[in-house]
Amino acid sequence: MTERHFKKILIANRGEIALRVMRTCRAMGISTVAVYSAADARAPHVRFADEAVHIGPAPSKDSYLNIERIIDAAQRTGAEAIHPGYGFLSENADFAQACEAAGITFIGPAPDAMRKMGLKSTARQIMSVAGVPVVPGYDGEDQSFEVLRERAKAIGLPVLIKASAGGGGKGMRVVRYERELEDSIEAARREAEKAFGDGTLLLEKYIDCARHIEVQILGDHHGNLVHLFERECSIQRRHQKIIEETPSPALSPELRKQLCETAITAGRAIEYTNAGTVEFILAPSGEFYFIEVNTRLQVEHPVTEMITGLDLVRLQIEIAEGKPLAIAQEDVKQNGHAIEARLYAEDPSNGFLPATGTLHEWDEPASNDGLRVDAGVEASTEIGIHYDPLLAKMIACGLDRETALRKLTYGLRNLVALGVQTNREFLIHALEHAELQSGSYHTGFIEEHLDELIAKDADEDVLFASVVALYLLKLSQAEAAVLPHVPANYRNNPFRDPSIKLQTGGEAFEISYRAAGDGSFALKCGDWQASAPLVSFELSRELGTVRVAIDGVQRMFRIAEASDQFFLQSQSSSRVVTRSPRYPRAHSASEHESAYAPMPGQVLKILVVVGQQVSAGDALVILEAMKMEQTLRASTAGVVEAVLVKPGDVVAPGDTLVEIAAISSSPIAGV
Ligand code: MV4
Numbered sequence: 074m075t076e077r078h079f080k081k082i083l084i085a086n087r088g089e090i091a092l093r094v095m096r097t098c099r100a101m102g103i104s105t106v107a108v109y110s111a112a113d114a115r116a117p118h119v120r121f122a123d124e125a126v127h128i129g130p131a132p133s134k135d136s137y138l139n140i141e142r143i144i145d146a147a148q149r150t151g152a153e154a155i156h157p158g159y160g161f162l163s164e165n166a167d168f169a170q171a172c173e174a175a176g177i178t179f180i181g182p183a184p185d186a187m188r189k190m191g192l193k194s195t196a197r198q199i200m201s202v203a204g205v206p207v208v209p210g211y212d213g214e215d216q217s218f219e220v221l222r223e224r225a226k227a228i229g230l231p232v233l234i235k236a237s238a239g240g241g242g243k244g245m246r247v248v249r250y251e252r253e254l255e256d257s258i259e260a261a262r263r264e265a266e267k268a269f270g271d272g273t274l275l276l277e278k279y280i281d282c283a284r285h286i287e288v289q290i291l292g293d294h295h296g297n298l299v300h301l302f303e304r305e306c307s308i309q310r311r312h313q314k315i316i317e318e319t320p321s322p323a324l325s326p327e328l329r330k331q332l333c334e335t336a337i338t339a340g341r342a343i344e345y346t347n348a349g350t351v352e353f354i355l356a357p358s359g360e361f362y363f364i365e366v367n368t369r370l371q372v373e374h375p376v377t378e379m380i381t382g383l384d385l386v387r388l389q390i391e392i393a394e395g396k397p398l399a400i401a402q403e404d405v406k407q408n409g410h411a412i413e414a415r416l417y418a419e420d421p422s423n424g425f426l427p428a429t430g431t432l433h434e435w436d437e438p439a440s441n442d443g444l445r446v447d448a449g450v451e452a453s454t455e456i457g458i459h460y461d462p463l464l465a466k467m468i469a470c471g472l473d474r475e476t477a478l479r480k481l482t483y484g485l486r487n488l489v490a491l492g493v494q495t496n497r498e499f500l501i502h503a504l505e506h507a508e509l510q511s512g513s514y515h516t517g518f519i520e521e522h523l524d525e526l527i528a529k530d531a532d533e534d535v536l537f538a539s540v541v542a543l544y545l546l547k548l549s550q551a552e553a554a555v556l557p558h559v560p561a562n563y564r565n566n567p568f569r570d571p572s573i574k575l576q577t578g579g580e581a582f583e584i585s586y587r588a589a590g591d592g593s594f595a596l597k598c599g600d601w602q603a604s605a606p607l608v609s610f611e612l613s614r615e616l617g618t619v620r621v622a623i624d625g626v627q628r629m630f631r632i633a634e635a636s637d638q639f640f641l642q643s644q645s646s647s648r649v650v651t652r653s654p655r656y657p658r659a660h661s662a663s664e665h666e667s668a669y670a671p672m673p674g675q676v677l678k679i680l681v682v683v684g685q686q687v688s689a690g691d692a693l694v695i696l697e698a699m700k701m702e703q704t705l706r707a708s709t710a711g712v713v714e715a716v717l718v719k720p721g722d723v724v725a726p727g728d729t730l731v732e733i734a735a736i737s738s739s740p741i742a743g744v
Contacts, residue, residue: 074294074395075395076394076395076396077153077178077393077394077395078394079103079153079154079178079390079393079394080103080104080153081103081104081105081106081123081150081151081152081153081154082094082098082103082104082105082106082152082153082154082155082156082180082390083105083106083107083108083143083146083147083150083152083154083155083156084098084105084106084107084108084118084122084155084156084158085108085137085143085155085156085157085158085161085162086118086137086156086157086158086159086160086161086163087109087110087113087116087118087137087449087460088116088118088449088450088460088461088463089447089448089449089463089464089465089466090158090159090370090372090447090449091107091118091158091449092117092118092121092447092448092449093386093447094156094158094386095107095118095121095122097384097386097387097390098156098386098390100384100387101387101390103390104123104124105121105122105123105124106122106123106124106125106126106146106147106150106152107119107121107122107124107125107126108125108126108127108128108136108137108142108143108146109125109126109127109128109136110127110128110129110130110131110132110133110135110136110137110459111127111129111130111131111136112130112131112455112457112459112460114127116449116454117449117450117451117454118449124150126146126149126150128142128143128146129142131457131459132459133161133459133460137161137162138161138162140162140165140167140168140171143155143162143168144171144172144175144177147172147175147177148175148177152177153177153178154177154178154179154180154390154393155172155177155178155179155180156180156181156386156389156390157179157180157181157369158369158370159369159370159371159372160461163181163368163369163370164187164191164240164367164368164369165187166184166185166187166188166191167184169181169182169183169184169187170184178393178394179393180347180389180390180393181347181348181368181369181370181389181393182345182346182347182348182349182368182369183344183346185343186343186344186345186346186349186366186368187368189343190343190365190366190367190368191238191240191368192237192238192271192273193212193235193236193237193238193239193275193365194212194213194237194273194275195237196363196365196366197210197212197275197363198212199342199343200339200342200363202342203338203339203341203342204338205335205338205339205342205363206335206360206361206362206363207362207363208233208277208278208280208354208362208363208364209228209277209278210228210232210233210275210276210277210278211224211225211228211275211276212237212275212276216262216272216273216274218255218258218259221254221258221274221276222254222255222258224276225248225254225258225276226251228276228277228278229278230248230249230250230251231247231248231249231278231279231281232247232248232276232277232278232279233245233246233247233248233276233277233278233279234246234247234248234257234258234261234274234275234276235274235275235276235277236261236264236265236268236269236271236272236273236274237265237271237273237274237275238265238269238270238271238273239265239268239269240365240367241312242309242311242312243268243312244261244264244265244268244269245312246260246261247279248279249279258274261274262274280354280356280362281517282357282515282516282517283307283354283355283356283357283515283516284305284307284321284323284354284355284515284516285305285306285307285309285352285353285354285355285516286303286304286305286306286307286321286323286324286332286352286353286354286355286361287303287304287306287350287351287352287353287367287371288300288301288302288303288304288332288333288335288336288350288351288353289301289302289303289304289348289349289350289374289377289385290336290337290339290340290345290348290349290350290351291347291348291349291385291388291392291398292340292344292345292346292347292349292392292398293346293392293396293397293398294346294392294395295397295398297397297398297401298337298340298341298345299337299398299400299401299402299405300333300334300336300337300402300405301377301381301383301385301405302319302320302329302333302377302380302381302405302407303319303320303321303324303329303332303333304317304318304319304321304350304373304376304377305317305318305319305320305321305322305323306373307514307515307516307518308503308509308514308518308519309516309519310425310519311425314372314373314415315414315415315417315496315500315503315519316412316413316414316415316500316503316504316509317373317376317412317413318376318410318411318412318413318474318477319376319377319380319407319410319411320380320407320410322474322512322513323355323512324355328355328359328361331361332353332355332361335351335353335361335363336351336353339351339363339366340366343366345366346392347389347392347393348369348370348374348385348388348389348392349366349367349368349369350366350367350371351363351366352364352365352366352367357515370385370386370389372415372463372466373413373466375411375413375445375447375466375468376411376412376413376468376470377411379409379411379443379445379468379470380407380408380409380410380411380470381405381406381407381408382406382408383400383405388400409470409471409472409473409477410470410471410472410473410474410476410477411468411469411470411477412468412469412470412474412477412478412481412504413466413467413468413481414466414467414468414481414485414500414503414504415463415465415466415500416463416464416465416466416467416485416488416490416495416496416497416500417462417463417464417495417496418430418456418462418464418493418494418495419462419494419495419496420494421496421498421499421526421527422527422529423672425496426672426698426703427458427462427672427673427674427698428456428462428493428494428495428672428673429455429456429457429458429493429673429725430455430456430492430493430494430673431453431454431455431456431492431493431635432450432451432452432453432454432455432456432464432490432491432492432493433452433453433491433492433633433634433635433640434452434489434490434491434492434617434631434633434640435448435450435451435452435454435489435490435491436452436488436489436631437465437488438483438484438487438488443469443470443471443476443477443480444467444468444469444480444481444484445467445468445469446465446466446467446468446484446488447465447466447468448464448465448466449463449464449465450464450465456493457673457723458673458674458675458698458723464490464493464495465488467481467484467485467488468481469481469484474512478504478509478510481504482501482504482505485497485500485501485504486501486644486645487644489631489642490642491617491631491632491633491640491641491642491647492633492635492640494649497647498529498645498646498647499526499527501645502525502526502527502528503518503519503522503526506518506522506525506526508522529578529646530646531578533646533648534577534578534580534582534648535582535584535598535601536623537577537630537641537643537646537648537650538575538577538582538584538598538650539584539596539598539603539605539621539623540619540621540630540632540641541573541575541632541639541641541650541652542573542575542584542586542596543594543596543605543619543621544619544632544639545573545652546573546586546594569585570585570586570587570597571585571586572584572585572586573586573652574652574653575650575651575652575653576650576651576652576653577648577649577650577651578648581653582598583598584596584597584598585597585598589604589606591606592606593605593606594606603623603624604623604624605621605622605623605624606621606622617631617632617633617634618630618631618632619631619632628643628644629643629644630642630643637651637652638650638651638652639651639652668693668694668705668706668707668729668730668731668732668733669728669729669730670696670705670724670725670728670730672696672698672703673698673723673724673725674696674697674698674703674723674724675696675697675698675721675722675723675724676694676695676696676718676719676720676721676722676723676724676730677695677696677697677702677720678694678695678720679693679694679716679718679719679720680692680693680694680695681693681694681713681716681731682713682716683713683714683715683716684712684713685712685713686710686711686712686713687707687710687711687712687713687733688707688710689706689707689708689709689710690706690707690708691706691707692704692705692706693705693706693707693713693730693731694718694730694731696724705730705731707731707733709735710735711733711734711735712733712734713731713732713733714732714733714734715731715732716730716731717729717730717731717732718730718731
């Protein structure tokens with residue numbers, strides 16, 4: 074392969090990974106071309122690039138997955154190479170092939186390696202022949218139920234049913250009892266057919282309490298192939314990784330050596346080039362088994378970069394330019410410990426449903442030594458429903474695991490994201506959990522500890538409501554033209570303190586207050602009371618920082634407001650506080666009972682018509698967001714009086730979708 078010297082690279086991606094790749098290109102003196110959909114016109118990755126090309130409307134299939142438009146953008150700007158990032162087209166062999174056919178270098182593995190690893194059954198067979206241990210299982214062509222049932226019984230329950238064309242755990246089903254086999258096999262086949270267009274299944278012995286360990290490999294076009302050690306990725310929810318670290322606390326030096334050497338064997342078996350990851354399952358017994366090869370740069374690659382001191386994107390580009398690997402295996406060292414947490418726009422308290430909204434405030438902690446934030450968003454970014462909900466990754470490293478954990482947790486406590494619900498507190502709870510602190514966790518961690526990981530301290534509701542009350546008081550005082558010392562809503566009624574009505578956590582709070590004369594206030598709400606001086610207060614709404622001393626303890630709160638909503642965050646919690654209307658809205662007799670959108674999404678299907686009688690539980694509307702479907706159902710009997718949406722409409726949480734005249738008097742809620 075002749076060596077090349079790229080002057081311009083197109084990044085066929087968005088968000089944090091697009092920016093991350095661009096930063097390395099810029100450091101190498103390579104111009105960058107961004108591509109963007111209509112929804113990303115003002116996105117940070119577009120502004121950071123040297124050039125940018127609009128490639129289509131918001132839906133991924135019409136933009137970031139549109140091969141022709143991306144290649145056309147490269148040709149129009151003279152980009153000699155394309156970096157796909159992860160997700161989207163990064164493991165699409167047809168895209169890689171189309172790039173090469175257009176004379177554009179695809180920065181990634183060869184299409185052949187992608188195709189070989191794209192089907193789990195093929196991957197297993199190739200690796201088995203190469204002497205890589207695979208999970209005891211069945212990956213044969215006979216897909217009849219009888220054969221699958223017999224092979225499942227021969228493997229021994231529990232078995233894992235996997236879609237051969239699936240990836241990352243999609244379509245996986247664990248079967249623990251023989252009576253579940255038939256339904257599970259048929260359901261898995263249907264799901265695989267629907268999701269991947271290929272219903273081929275494979276069976277594996279399900280390894281309980283396993284750990285998910287992956288090894289980073291790098292191959293050049295001169296026969297060199299090295300590993301960059303392992304990453305532990307056992308903290309996953311529905312096969313979405315959440316926290317990753319290296320080194321793995323589960324590996325002894327001998328086991329690490331075996332795993333990494335086996336990963337090299339796997340890479341050689343498919344003559345792997347560029348960056349790739351070999352994934353293994355590690356059983357409590359210490360045995361490990363190959364599960365798949367990810368033929369792309371992965372989200373979690375920064376932990377590897379932080380302990381090896383290598384820039385994986387730079388290495389990818391140099392490999393794609395035809396250069397021999399600048400590092401030999403003996404040059405690759407593990408220095409210290411690195412841990413990554415993924416910040417998602419989702420609501421852990423609401424089934425981790427995707428969250429949307431405007432990021433009114435985004436403030437990353439300063440990247441000091443050992444702390445890195447790879448973010449794809451900024452203040453005012455609109456978080457929509459079209460793309461993966463990953464907002465940013467925070468990575469911390471230290472000489473030892475405890476230091477890295479402490480830095481990461483502290484960094485998350487000081488990350489401010491106001492306006493869109495995130496999993497920030499969930500991450501803090503997970504990182505501070507004893508099992509994670511000790512390193513003794515396994516793949517069941519989230520499922521086993523979910524309740525404590527999503528727990529909210531209800532006592533803090535009144536605290537957050539009080540902070541908003543103080544915020545409003547001070548603002549109204551500051552904005553009062555006359556008599557600034559007279560608190561807002563002052564009523565000349567000596568028998569009753571003035572008060573502010575607020576809602577949060579599904580509860581209503583009436584915070585009454587009395588000025589104490591020294592600038593502080595005596596606050597009361599039911600049997601809760603506190604003396605609360607505002608120690609410091611940024612009067613300008615823009616800064617939104619309130620430092621409040623409540624009962625002698627000073628805390629800093631970040632606050633953003635939009636219409637009658639206040640978004641607050643302390644170092645440990647966050648709340649949305651809504652100002653109640655001063656006087657309750659008259660409940661008009663004609664007001665309908667309605668079905669509301671439980672999450673942001675797009676209307677996929679309307680299942681009812683006006684005039685139709687429905688019973689409790691009847692499906693009304695199917696919504697879709699981030700490839701997840703959610704059926705909205707009536708919660709009581711009634712007659713459909715109006716359908717306010719049509720397929721394709723984008724809806725926000727709380728939007729009324731269907732109005733129903735309840736037959737009974739009980740109210741109808743959403744899903
Ligand atoms: C497995 C497994 C146990 N036994 N395969 C594969 C894709 C990855 N996202 C999860 N994978 C697993 N494959 C066998 N034969 C355990 C996992 C696994 C996992 C499974 C369920 C719930 C969470 C998990 C987290 C990491 C790995």
